[in-house]
Amino acid sequence: EIVMTQSPATLSVSPGERATLSCRASQSVGSNLAWYQQKPGQAPRLLIYGASARATGIPARFSGSGSGTEFTLTISSLQSEDFAVYYCQQSTNWRYTFGQGTKLEIK
C-alpha cells in the first residue's frame, strides 16, 4: 500500500499570507495526486487533480505542484473561507490512499 504523509499536521497562517502544504508518497504515484478541502460537518471538495490542475470553480489562488513522490499545495493569499483541513490523495492501479490531513488554522 502506498502511504501518503502530509506535513505539517497543523499550520497557523494569517489571512492574506501564503500557505504551503506538503504531501509525500512512499513510492512514485506519477502525477496522480489530488488535493481536497474539508470544512467541519461538510463533505470533502476537490481542489486539484493531476497534481496541478485546478478543479472546476476553484479560485486561482490555489495551486498544486510536484510529481513522483513530493507534492505541494500553495494558497497564495489566504481568505477567511480557506481555513479548513486539507487532504492529499493518490490513485494508482485502482487503489486510493489519503494523507492524514493538514489543519490550516488562523494565526
Add this chain to the structure above:
Amino acid sequence: EVQLVESGGGLLQPGGSLRLSCAASGFTVSSNYMTWVRQAPGKGLEWVSVMSSGGSTYYADSVKGRFTISRDNSKNTVYLQMNRLRAEDTAVYYCARGDNSGYYDYGMDVWGQGTTVTVSS
C-alpha cells in the same frame, strides 16, 4: 444539477449487516467510477471501495471479504453492502464520483453529504 444522496446508515451491533445507497442525479453512474470513502469520528479520510465504469470492483484490505459494492443502472444508484460489521467500521460514509482516462485520474469531483454508520454493542 449533479448530485449524490446517500442513505441507509444507522446504529447496529457488531456482526450485523447494513446496505448503504447512493442515488445519483444529473449524470449516469455507469459513465464514471463510483467510490465509497469513510471518515471515523475525528479522523481522516479512508478509501473503502470503487467500481469502475466497466463494472470492475476493488476494495481496501480492511473491508475485503466483508463489503460489496454494486450498482443498479436502472435506478442510477450505487450500493455498499456491509457484512460482519466491527466497531472500527463506525464512520461517516461518503460516496463520490470520479473519472479517469487510462492511467490519468481526474479526482473525485462530486461527493454526497454522507451517511453515519455506528457499530456498537
